[in-house]
Amino acid sequence: MSYQASFRVWRxxxxxxxxxxxxxxxxxxEVVLDIIHRLQxxxxxxxxxxxxxxxxxxxxxxxxxxxxxxxxxxTRMSTFAEDEVITVTPLRAFPVIRDxxxxxxxxxxxxxxxPSFTPPAGLGPGEYRMRQVDVERSQEFRKCIECYLCQxxxxxVRDHEENKENFAGPRYLMRIAELEMxxxxxxxxxxxxxxxxxxxxxxxxxxxxxxxxxxxxxxxxALIPMKERVADRKYDPIVWLGDKLFRRTR
Ligand code: SF4
Ligand code: SF4
Ligand code: FES
Numbered sequence: 001m002s003y004q005a006s007f008r009v010w011r012x013x014x015x016x017x018x019x020x021x022x023x024x025x026x027x028x029x030e031v032v033l034d035i036i037h038r039l040q041x042x043x044x045x046x047x048x049x050x051x052x053x054x055x056x057x058x059x060x061x062x063x064x065x066x067x068x069x070x071x072x073x074x075t076r077m078s079t080f081a082e083d084e085v086i087t088v089t090p091l092r093a094f095p096v097i098r099d100x101x102x103x104x105x106x107x108x109x110x111x112x113x114x115p116s117f118t119p120p121a122g123l124g125p126g127e128y129r130m131r132q133v134d135v136e137r138s139q140e141f142r143k144c145i146e147c148y149l150c151q152x153x154x155x156x157v158r159d160h161e162e163n164k165e166n167f168a169g170p171r172y173l174m175r176i177a178e179l180e181m182x183x184x185x186x187x188x189x190x191x192x193x194x195x196x197x198x199x200x201x202x203x204x205x206x207x208x209x210x211x212x213x214x215x216x217x218x219x220x221x222a223l224i225p226m227k228e229r230v231a232d233r234k235y236d237p238i239v240w241l242g243d244k245l246f247r248r249t250r
Contacts, residue, residue: 059147167198
């Protein structure tokens with residue numbers, strides 16, 4: 001049941017590179033990461049690829065397969081025709097280190113810019129109480145495996161390096177939404193979401209949602225509700241009056 005597949009794999013580093021053609025054996029039940037490993041073992045011992053779990057849980061094997069951002073370990077070879085040329089390239093939105101490995105530190109920087117959960121005054125850990133519906137809302141967002149496929153896909157930064165400084169990306173706008181919707185988080189995160197983390201750049205195209213391997217409804221359940229909360233604050237006449245009286249900036 002094995003066959004030889006045609007692979008085109010991007011080889012290079014930050015100075016440049018190109019696509020190289022390989023013929024690699026494929027066996028029944030294998031995923032693209034298996035083929036990349038066989039390529040390493042038999043023809044290209046210096047091929048760089050990042051992976052850890054091979055189970056869709058560590059988020060480290062993100063790459064682009066035929067131009068679509070995907071996890072190498074969760075993409076079955078059976079989804080391709082046997083005579084199809086399969087092109088594997090590194091994530092486009094991040095700088096290449098070597099071959100299929102990119103520098104994703106942009107995401108760590110964005111994560112650090114978001115103030116952490118701010119518990120209510122007078123309550124200690126163990127005294128927090130939440131309704132189940134609020135727990136479930138957070139839990140959807142907490143399925144995130146930090147693969148950054150959504151960050152890589154979002155058109156705001158995919159071809160616009162200049163937007164990176166002012167845009168946290170869907171994964172971290174979702175984190176802000178999670179905290180904003182948390183009933184025990186005492187911080188008001190709406191102004192910062194808009195002014196510092198670039199929520200306004202998002203035009204809800206849902207491309208991030210489409211590539212999320214965890215099936216998180218990033219746009220519908222995080223970004224749109226966050227936009228509604230920002231709009232409520234901005235256009236609420238009582239908030240407007242309060243801001244005028246107390247000269248708050250928005
Ligand atoms: S919905 Fe927003 S964050 Fe997601 S890909 Fe589109 S513009 Fe980017
Ligand atoms: S939200 Fe989904 S696509 Fe984005 S980093 Fe998390 S798991 Fe990956
Ligand atoms: S190797 Fe862990 S998600 Fe693919």
